[in-house]
Amino acid sequence: MSQKKLSRRRFVQVCGVAAAASVSGWSNISAATKAKVVIIGGGAAGTIAAKYLAKLNPGLDISLVEKNKSYHAAFMSNQILSGTWTNDKFNFNYHKLESHGIKIINEEVNDLDLKSNSLMTKSGKKIPFDKLILAAGAEADITSIDGLTSDLVTSNAWTDARDVSKLFEKIRAIKSGGKVLLSIPAGEVNGSMAMYGRVSQIARYFSLQNKKAKILIADAKPQDATQQLFAHAWEEMYPGMIEIQNKLIASKLEGENTIIANGNKLSADLVNVIPTQKANKLAKLLGLNDESGWCPVKAESFESTKIKNVHVIGDAVKGFKGFRKNTQIANSQAKSVAIIIDSLLSSNKLPQALPPLIDSEYSIVGDQYAISSTKLFRLKNNTWNIVTDELSAKDAAKKQRQREYVYAESWFNNITNEMFS
Amino acid sequence: MLKNLCVTLIFMLLLSNSIFASGPSKGEQLAWTCFSCHGVNGVSQGPATPVIAGISENYIIGAMLSYKYADDLDKASEVLEKHDELEDVRVQPRFSAMMKRIASVYTLEEIRELAYFFSQKEFIMPTQIYDKAAAKKGKKLHKKYCEKCHEDWGTTTDDDVGLLAGQWKQYLTFTLNDFAKGDRETIKKMKKKMNKMLKKHGDESLEHLAHFYASKSE
Numbered sequence: 007m008s009q010k011k012l013s014r015r016r017f018v019q020v021c022g023v024a025a026a027a028s029v030s031g032w033s034n035i036s037a038a039t040k041a042k043v044v045i046i047g048g049g050a051a052g053t054i055a056a057k058y059l060a061k062l063n064p065g066l067d068i069s070l071v072e073k074n075k076s077y078h079a080a081f082m083s084n085q086i087l088s089g090t091w092t093n094d095k096f097n098f099n100y101h102k103l104e105s106h107g108i109k110i111i112n113e114e115v116n117d118l119d120l121k122s123n124s125l126m127t128k129s130g131k132k133i134p135f136d137k138l139i140l141a142a143g144a145e146a147d148i149t150s151i152d153g154l155t156s157d158l159v160t161s162n163a164w165t166d167a168r169d170v171s172k173l174f175e176k177i178r179a180i181k182s183g184g185k186v187l188l189s190i191p192a193g194e195v196n197g198s199m200a201m202y203g204r205v206s207q208i209a210r211y212f213s214l215q216n217k218k219a220k221i222l223i224a225d226a227k228p229q230d231a232t233q234q235l236f237a238h239a240w241e242e243m244y245p246g247m248i249e250i251q252n253k254l255i256a257s258k259l260e261g262e263n264t265i266i267a268n269g270n271k272l273s274a275d276l277v278n279v280i281p282t283q284k285a286n287k288l289a290k291l292l293g294l295n296d297e298s299g300w301c302p303v304k305a306e307s308f309e310s311t312k313i314k315n316v317h318v319i320g321d322a323v324k325g326f327k328g329f330r331k332n333t334q335i336a337n338s339q340a341k342s343v344a345i346i347i348d349s350l351l352s353s354n355k356l357p358q359a360l361p362p363l364i365d366s367e368y369s370i371v372g373d374q375y376a377i378s379s380t381k382l383f384r385l386k387n388n389t390w391n392i393v394t395d396e397l398s399a400k401d402a403a404k405k406q407r408q409r410e411y412v413y414a415e416s417w418f419n420n421i422t423n424e425m426f427s
Numbered sequence: 428m429l430k431n432l433c434v435t436l437i438f439m440l441l442l443s444n445s446i447f448a449s450g451p452s453k454g455e456q457l458a459w460t461c462f463s464c465h466g467v468n469g470v471s472q473g474p475a476t477p478v479i480a481g482i483s484e485n486y487i488i489g490a491m492l493s494y495k496y497a498d499d500l501d502k503a504s505e506v507l508e509k510h511d512e513l514e515d516v517r518v519q520p521r522f523s524a525m526m527k528r529i530a531s532v533y534t535l536e537e538i539r540e541l542a543y544f545f546s547q548k549e550f551i552m553p554t555q556i557y558d559k560a561a562a563k564k565g566k567k568l569h570k571k572y573c574e575k576c577h578e579d580w581g582t583t584t585d586d587d588v589g590l591l592a593g594q595w596k597q598y599l600t601f602t603l604n605d606f607a608k609g610d611r612e613t614i615k616k617m618k619k620k621m622n623k624m625l626k627k628h629g630d631e632s633l634e635h636l637a638h639f640y641a642s643k644s645e
Binding site: 058061062063334337338341345348359361362364378380382384393394396405406409410412413415416417419420421423424427 | 456467524529
């Protein structure tokens, strides 16, 4: 790498300014004016965008703005609820990203100044950028259910492994033969199979420690193929423990143990509500979301259709047809956006081709038993088209389930290593 | 001379912007997609997804085509016949938990770029737990049944054989079992040797071999 850089510098010396000027985008390569890329959010999308931009062009000035000093992965954290994985497996920090030349700015974003292309932070800091990437994820829409508060959102544990650990304590405290009620919203959820993963892990715990306990799923959606596959797996692993009711829409919470759904009162020893999700509040603050709650972007660039030079990736994106919200597709989008931004900064052009996007989720059902769903997308005619869409077969051999079980953990180890090493 | 070089370079730059791109190649960018499961640069953190860094180009092309055309392997052979330089690539029925879904969308051109990229990366052996007694038995088995093709204790990729020494044990166990049960096909002489070993030493010989290769991580 350094050798190539040297030869480039030598080339300029020899050939002079005129030659350099003939090459479009030369200016940002020279050290004097490093292009600034600022990324908001240090999760599955933000860390990867930062790292791969640094790989593409070590000369870029890359900042990752993240309000927290540590990261507590939500993905796969349902494993905590069966007691099979512990909280510490989910804790990471950003130190190693700095070794790639990425600046970590632990600040909370407050505003966007479009005149000076700068972010403003709560503490009054101004962070200028040439390109901005919003990778701030999703959050609960608190207005979606009557009686929902931010405290209740936290205790329902959907975004932070530490909250899931607290939920596990509550599950352990449930009386013998007690009942858990899990409410699932109609809209898109980050971790599109994770609510069923949660049911699986609670059931896994009950099957060992509280055999007569029951789980009721109040799912606002009609039954789909994914739910059917889970229902089939649960019958195999936890017969009689789990009941599913579809098109049951939670509208109100009454205290901690009761919800009103379709006008009926439903109570349990533990009620776990997964609320409707929307893009992180920063999306609205910066003017990037639309009425759907998510941020519309152009397929070929992930650039916001609302604000130029601002790109959105990860859970906050308003998906193209077939997109789900999960860690793998966030990772995949982040790599694409790195390629896109590098290309825009160096040549003012979009890249000629992009790698496919992978949207994939593993879900552990029980010991030596996991299922998964994989979709791949290709960019064609300015949109992302599904080229693969496969769910584990209902009648798959034991061997298949077992492999997916160990591959699920391997995926977690590799993707977190990719993010934080 | 410098002037000539200069003219040539400007000409090349005008022709293509990418000639002087010092960054990752298109093949590498394509390979990034694989990192989230197979590890950065193909060095998997385990415990089951195999390390694919440092594996032979032909081996990777063969594996990918076997997955891509899993439902019709004749098609893969047809594709290969059009490329003399790929004559050593072998396609064979291969059990797939996941890769069939993914390999299907890649073109031969892309598969070759991916294979080249990973073949150039260093195979870094993971640290893993293994059973010493089992590894000792595995060592004897390897010498007797495997060493002839998987030379130097399974550390080489010569003749496009799979890299065994230091690979993740869980993956080796899966793969050896696939071979033994016919869920993955292989060349005749390997099948013969394997059957001989299984007949004499039983199913646990597969496990012993896996422990031996895992022990090479040290």
